[in-house]
Amino acid sequence: MPDRSIKGILELFERQAEDELNLLSDTGPEFFSTPELIRLRGQWEVKSAFFYFFQKLLLQIVAVSPVWIGLALVTFWLKWTGLALLFALLFPLSFLVYFVGLWWMHKVFRGRGHLDEVGSTIAKELEKRRNQKNL
Numbered sequence: 001m002p003d004r005s006i007k008g009i010l011e012l013f014e015r016q017a018e019d020e021l022n023l024l025s026d027t028g029p030e031f032f033s034t035p036e037l038i039r040l041r042g043q044w045e046v047k048s049a050f051f052y053f054f055q056k057l058l059l060q061i062v063a064v065s066p067v068w069i070g071l072a073l074v075t076f077w078l079k080w081t082g083l084a085l086l087f088a089l090l091f092p093l094s095f096l097v098y099f100v101g102l103w104w105m106h107k108v109f110r111g112r113g114h115l116d117e118v119g120s121t122i123a124k125e126l127e128k129r130r131n132q133k134n135l
Contacts, residue, residue, distance in 0.1 A: 021047060022110065025118050029125035037129075041122045048119065051109045058101040065094035
């Protein structure tokens with residue numbers, strides 16, 4: 001049962017506010033100063049790089065999964081049943097790791113579209129402020 005006390009609600013708000021990129025997308029860039037936006041752009045670049053790294057890693061894990069079946073068949077044919085069993089077990093394990101990884105990435109990064117939107121929002125706001133300063 002969720003904690004509905006004032007303390008619990010405040011702790012929930014603090015946890016949600018810790019991720020400033022999500023806070024930016026929820027509230028808007030106008031509530032952030034220019035130095036904060038520049039710092040957030042750096043955070044966005046790091047988070048985006050991590051997202052693409054993990055996405056590539058998960059795709060490689062699931063792409064290798066058919067190889068496990070092939071290796072299982074070859075080792076079974078060679079009568080290496082222990083190794084064949086290991087390779088056969090790695091096939092569904094690859095898919096499990098892939099889907100758990102997708103769930104985790106969605107939980108942490110909110111998806112690629114969200115990251116692209118946040119990056120675009122920061123860039124537009126910084127450009128708008130640069131143009132206003134030059135007027």
